Amino acid sequence: MTKRSPLAPAPVVAPPAESGSAKSKPSPGALAPADRKALLRLLRLARKPLLVDEADGAQVDLRIAEDDPPHRLATRVLHLALRSGLLRQTGDRVVAGEEALAYLRRALAAPGDESFQEQHRMTVADMLLDQGERLAVRRNLDESPLGMLARLREKSGGSYFPAEAMEAGERLAADFHRGGLQPRITACWEPRLSQKARGQRGGQADLADSAMAARDRVTAALRALGPDLSGVALDICCFQKGLETVERERQWPARSAKLMLRTALMALARHYAPPPVHRHGKPHHWGAEDYRPLL
Secondary structure: OOEEOOOOOOOOOOOOOOOOOOOOOOOOOOOOHHHHHHHHHHHHHOOOOEEEEEOOOOEEEEEOOOOOOOEEEEHHHHHHHHHOOOEEEEOOEEEEOOOHHHHHHHHHOOOOOOHHHHOOOOEEEEEEEEOOEEEEEEEEOOOOHHHHHOOOEOOOOOEOOOHHHHHHHHHHHHHHHHOOOOOOOOOOOOOOOOOOOOOOOOHHHHOOHHHHHHHHHHHHHHHHHOHHHHHHHHHHHHOOOOHHHHHHHHOOOOOOHHHHHHHHHHHHHHHHOOOOOOOOOOOOOOOOOOOOOOO
16 A cells, blocks of 8 residues: 655756756656656646655656556656656645646657647748749748738728738838848858959949849838838838837837838838829810810
8 A cells, every 4th residue: 555645855867956057847859768758648647636646765656536546657757847847746746837738749749740839820821823833831920020910900800901011011021131131140151252352342232133122122112101101110020020119119109009000001002002093195284164175
């Protein structure tokens, strides 16, 4: 018959951590196969509180209820889960912590499986036209602030940002990155495409024609928006700042950035696709009431 008692401190299987250091999560690939299998089995069981029965010094019995059959487990695996924060202990019961489910998904993901990454994405199926061929692709809507803003709704249920406004913002961001306007935050180890000698001009002279054309399109778009709207479009579409960040940096009232952004994106959509001008082939003139044109 086993004796139930609160868990006592047990020798650790790894070298003791230094004083004041943070808890380190066990890596699925760093554990021995037997310990890894036992740890995953323990975390599955611990989604409900488990009673701990002390069988002997090396093993413990875990039960969901008093009359349930026991699940025997190595004591070192139990203490490993407790030290790493995957399990929480209250008296003679243990239960899975907040990070246990994420650890299980990461550990059980097969090579090439994206199940763990998918919990941080908003993926939708889409079609891409590549050289006249339609390809089925997946898009992550949370990849940029624009993707998250596209899900905002008005009180009537319609989209707060029209589709043409979102397309205009994505087009501005694509030209911005294609033109190399994003500032570097790390060192660049790529080989230079050209060698600049003394007396030769650099900068734009070293850019490809496609990058120069993209920069020209960005300049024309920002000029069309004007100084009042170009800043918010540049911050959110190109520098990928959130609405709250823009409001805090510009000291705007709360929930005002999305209104300014919608105005900017609608103006940007008109710049990229201006409305057609109706011409009848003859100039128009002002005339008096009794004016009759010559036929």
